Amino acid sequence: MAPLTDTQYYLFCFFVWIFSTLLLRSLFRRPNNQEPAIGDLHLPPSPPALPLIGHLHLLGLTLYKSLHKLSLQYGPLLYLRLGPSRNLLVVSSASVATEVFKANDLAFSDRPTIAFADELPKDVGGVGLFSAPYGEYWRFMRKLSMTQLLGARQIELSRSIRQEEIARLLHSVLESADRREVVDLGAELMKLTNNSTCRLAMSTRVSGENNEAEQIRELVKNSLQLASKVCFGDVLGPFKKLGFWLYGKQAADMDKRYDEILERIWKEHEEISGKKENEDLMDILLKVYKDDKAEFKMTRTHIKAFLRDLFVGGTNTSADVMQWTMSELINHPHMFRKLREEIESVVGTARLVEESDVSNLPYLQAVVKETLRLYPSVAVTTRECRENCKIKGYDIPQKTMVAINLYSVMQDPEVWDDPSEFRPERFLVSSKVQNENETRGQSLVDFVPFGAGRRGCPGSALAYSTMNSTIGALVQCFDWKIGSGGDEDKVDMEVDSGFGLSKAHSLVCLPVVHFNPFASSAP
Numbered sequence: 001m002a003p004l005t006d007t008q009y010y011l012f013c014f015f016v017w018i019f020s021t022l023l024l025r026s027l028f029r030r031p032n033n034q035e036p037a038i039g040d041l042h043l044p045p046s047p048p049a050l051p052l053i054g055h056l057h058l059l060g061l062t063l064y065k066s067l068h069k070l071s072l073q074y075g076p077l078l079y080l081r082l083g084p085s086r087n088l089l090v091v092s093s094a095s096v097a098t099e100v101f102k103a104n105d106l107a108f109s110d111r112p113t114i115a116f117a118d119e120l121p122k123d124v125g126g127v128g129l130f131s132a133p134y135g136e137y138w139r140f141m142r143k144l145s146m147t148q149l150l151g152a153r154q155i156e157l158s159r160s161i162r163q164e165e166i167a168r169l170l171h172s173v174l175e176s177a178d179r180r181e182v183v184d185l186g187a188e189l190m191k192l193t194n195n196s197t198c199r200l201a202m203s204t205r206v207s208g209e210n211n212e213a214e215q216i217r218e219l220v221k222n223s224l225q226l227a228s229k230v231c232f233g234d235v236l237g238p239f240k241k242l243g244f245w246l247y248g249k250q251a252a253d254m255d256k257r258y259d260e261i262l263e264r265i266w267k268e269h270e271e272i273s274g275k276k277e278n279e280d281l282m283d284i285l286l287k288v289y290k291d292d293k294a295e296f297k298m299t300r301t302h303i304k305a306f307l308r309d310l311f312v313g314g315t316n317t318s319a320d321v322m323q324w325t326m327s328e329l330i331n332h333p334h335m336f337r338k339l340r341e342e343i344e345s346v347v348g349t350a351r352l353v354e355e356s357d358v359s360n361l362p363y364l365q366a367v368v369k370e371t372l373r374l375y376p377s378v379a380v381t382t383r384e385c386r387e388n389c390k391i392k393g394y395d396i397p398q399k400t401m402v403a404i405n406l407y408s409v410m411q412d413p414e415v416w417d418d419p420s421e422f423r424p425e426r427f428l429v430s431s432k433v434q435n436e437n438e439t440r441g442q443s444l445v446d447f448v449p450f451g452a453g454r455r456g457c458p459g460s461a462l463a464y465s466t467m468n469s470t471i472g473a474l475v476q477c478f479d480w481k482i483g484s485g486g487d488e489d490k491v492d493m494e495v496d497s498g499f500g501l502s503k504a505h506s507l508v509c510l511p512v513v514h515f516n517p518f519a520s521s522a523p
Contacts, residue, residue, distance in 0.1 A: 041395040041397065042393070042394055042395045043079045043394060043395060044077045044078055044079040044089065044391070044392075044394040044396075045074050045075055045077070045078060045079065046074075046078060046079045046080065046081075047070065047073075047074055047078070047080070049080075049081055052083070052084055053083060054080065054081030054082055054083060054084075055080040055081055055082065055088075056082055056083060058070060058080070059082075061497040061498070062495065062497045062498065063379070063380055063403075063498075063499055064379035064380050064405055064406075064407040064408070064501070067090050067092065067380065067403060067405045067408065068092065068405060068407060068408045068411075070090065070092075071090065071092035071093070071405065071408055076091065076092040076093030076095070076096050076408075076412075077089070077090070077091060077092075077093075077096050077391065077392055077394065078090040078092075079394075082401075086401060087397070087399075087400045087401065088400070088401045088402070088403055089385070089391070089396060089400050089401070089402045089403070090402075090403050090405065091402065091403070091404040091405065091409070092405045092408035092409065092412075093408065093409060093412045093414065094409050094412045094414065094415045094444040094445055094446040095412075095414070095444060096391065096392060097404055097409045097444075097445045097446075097448065097452075098444050098445045099391045099392060100383065100391065100402065100404060100453075101404075101445045101448070101451075101452040101453040101456075102445060102452075102453065104389050104391065105453040105454055106134075106386075106454070107385060107386055107387050107389040108383040108384070108385055108386070108389075108402055108453075108455075109134040109383070109386060109453070109454045109455060110133050110134050110383065110384040110385075110386050111130070111131050111132075111133070111382060111383065111384060111455070112382055112383075112384045112401045113131075127301055127302055127305040128305035128306055128308055128309040129141045129142065129145065129305075129306055129309050129458070130309045130312075130313070131305075131309075134386065134454070136296060137296055137302070140295050140296035141296075141302075141306065142454070142458065144288065145458040145459075146458055148284055149281050149284060149285075149458075150458050150459050150461070150462055152461070154281075154284075155461060155462050155465055157278065158199075158200050158462075159355055159465075161196055161199045161200055162196055162355070162465065162466055162469060163354065163355070163469075165192050165195050165196045165199070166192065166469060166470055166473050167352075167518075168192070168195075169188055169189075169191075169192050169470070169473075170352075170473060170477055170517065170518075171518070172188060173185075173188065173474075173477075173478060173511050174477075174511075174513065174516060174518070176511060177478065177510075177511040177512060177513045178513075180510070181510075182508050182509060182510050183508070183509060183510070183511055184506050184507075184508050185323065185326060185474075185480075185506070185507040185508070185509060186319070186323045186503065186506030186507045186508075187506060189319040189322045189323055189470070190217065190315065190316070190319040191217075192319070192466075192470065193314060193315050193316075193318045193319045193322075193466065194214075194216065194217040194220070194315045194319075196314075196466060197310060197311060197314035197315055198216060198311070199280070200280060200281060200314075200462075201280060201281045201282060201307055201310055201311070202265045202269075202280055202281070202282050202307070203276075203280045203282075204265060215257070215261055216258075216261065216311050216315075217315060219254055219257055219258055219261075219311070220311050220312050220315045220316060221316070222250075222254055223254060223308075223312055224312065224316060224499075224500070258304065258308055259304060262303075262304045262307060262308075263304075265282065266282070266286075266300070266303075269282050269283060269286060270286070281307070281310070282303070282307070285298070285303045285306065285307075286303075289303060310459070313457065313459055314459060314462070314463070316500075316502070317377035317378065317463070317500075318377070318463050318466050318467055320375070320377065320500070320501065320502050320503070321368075321371055321372060321375060321377055321463075321467055322467055322470055322471060323503055323506070323507050324371050324374070324375040324501075324503065325367060325368060325371040325467070325471050326471070326474060326480070326507060327491040327493060327503070327507055328367075328370075328371060328374075328422045329367065329471075329475065330480050330482060330490075330491050330509065331490050331491050331493070332422065335367065335422075335424065336475060338363060339363055339364060339367055339475050340475050340476060340514075342361055342362075342363045342364065343357075343361060343364065343472055343475065343476050344476070346360050346361055347476070349515065351517065352473060352476065352477075352517035353469065353472040353473055353476050354469065355465055355468070355469045357472070358465075358468045358469060358472070361468075361472065362428060363424065363428070364468055364471065364472050365427070365468060366424040366425065366426075366427035366428050367424045367471065368464070368467050368468055368471060369424070369427045369447070369449075370422060370423065370424040370426065370427060371422075372449035373410045373411075373416075373447060373449065374410070374411075374420075374422060375501045376406045376407060376410060376448075376449040376450075376501060377449060377450065377463070377500075377501075378406065378450075378451070378500060379405070379406060379407045379499070379500050379501045380403050380404065380405050380406065380407070380499065381403075381404050381406060381451045381455075382401065382402060382403055382404075383401075383402040383404065383455065384399065384400070384401050384402065385397070385398055385399060385400040385401075385402060386398065404448075404451075406448055406449065406451070407501070409445070409446065409448060410446065410447060410448065410449070412446065415444060415446040416446070450463070476514070476515055476517075477513070477514060477515050477516070477517065478511040478512060478513060478514055479511070479512040479514055480509045480510070480511060480512070481509060481510040481511075481512060482509050482510075491507060491509075492504070492505050
């Protein structure tokens with residue numbers, strides 16, 4: 001055996017020191033007299049754990065799959081230990097999710113902090129709507145989002161933006177079809193959602209002078225990659241600064257880049273304040289910011305954090321779902337034909353499908369909802385327990401982190417027949433699709449692609465509007481060929497590793513024109 005080099009020797013000593021320190025701390029840690037000892041609590045079932053790391057070794061690169069596998073083996077409610085200082089409650093069925101989202105919604109209305117939030121500059125983390133703790137600011141922003149920023153009126157006012165971006169997408173695909181070139185539909189859908197979100201928020205898009213939307217799209221991609229590494233907060237106990245050393249600079253750099261873009265656009269909005277016919281979300285937020293009588297006094301940091309949340313939530317997630325929808329439809333030609341027949345029977349063959357048609361297209365809505373069931377925009381959503389409570393008779397201590405595996409909840413065999421099959425018909429009731437805000441059961445939370453309860457996504461209605469109208473247009477206007485175009489050619493449905501449910505390989509296919517909605521307007 002070759003002797004250790006100096007570097008290897010020092011690394012070996014360093015890890016021995018870490019292991020010894022953690023072991024001693026775990027053995028001699030004083031219990032908190034204000035809380036009952038863990039041994040006195042009736043905790044949920046827990047798999048066998050290893051010293052120090054707890055159950056970290058059971059979590060693989062694809063989180064939702066790891067949690068789903070554990071639930072199949074140990075049950076739908078699990079108690080895991082992540083490292084020396086973090087406890088995690090895993091929820092994997094509709095009946096248990098109901099306990100969290102409905103019966104104990106207030107108790108689970110906090111979000112866990114990121115791994116090194118207290119190491120970042122003041123106000124960098126924890127002020128966005130997604131990450132803010134439950135309290136006065138969060139309630140104010142939730143109300144503002146539901147009534148003004150992402151409410152029905154704003155969605156209606158922004159309809160023309162989505163129509164224009166869908167038209168841009170169709171023009172791009174038509175040009176590729178004329179040249180008989182394949183299209184990276186995943187990339188095109190990402191451009192559509194990114195442009196739509198940026199125009200809704202700040203009246204800017206990829207073609208802008210400073211190309212802000214393109215910069216934001218790259219930042220969103222990097223933000224999601226970083227979030228997958230720090231989503232579970234502090235699992236390193238006394239060595240939590242290691243997380244900051246590894247990812248802190250990256251997080252601070254991204255925040256700086258976001259800040260530069262948003263400050264530039266902020267100044268542009270202030271210069272033209274009151275001169276615009278249609279207000280975007282930043283205009284609305286600036287009014288609240290300047291209102292001395294507002295329920296909550298917002299800061300510049302609050303506004304920029306909200307917009308960051310909107311970019312992250314409105315760009316990748318909807319694009320991913322639409323890419324999965326088109327993939328499933330291409331792999332199920334009879335469903336593709338059925339959807340096109342429905343669109344043509346309602347819309348005709350002389351104009352493009354529009355958002356106003358969607359309410360009369362139940363199969364279109366069912367296709368999108370079935371995709372969301374199998375490929376939720378966020379596979380695992382997290383909460384944190386604000387107070388001691390009980391779930392299914394088990395004690396859940398305060399500060400316990402909660403991971404609700406939406407992937408497992410929406411494939412619960414107790415609720416769904418053949419849960420792994422793509423069957424849009426399951427959402428059709430008497431030829432009418434259920435309302436988007438309803439669940440299939442009155443007592444169970446079984447369809448929750450955007451979460452539920454107080455922390456449910458406030459932008460779900462906007463996402464539905466974008467996805468339904470875009471999928472309708474792509475099916476109405478084009479046939480899509482994979483490979484040589486034979487019946488045996490299928491879309492690769494491999495899922496990428498990480499926190500979410502993105503496709504491992506972007507959907508690249510050859511478009512064949514079925515209907516050109518712009519032909520009559522061509523010169």
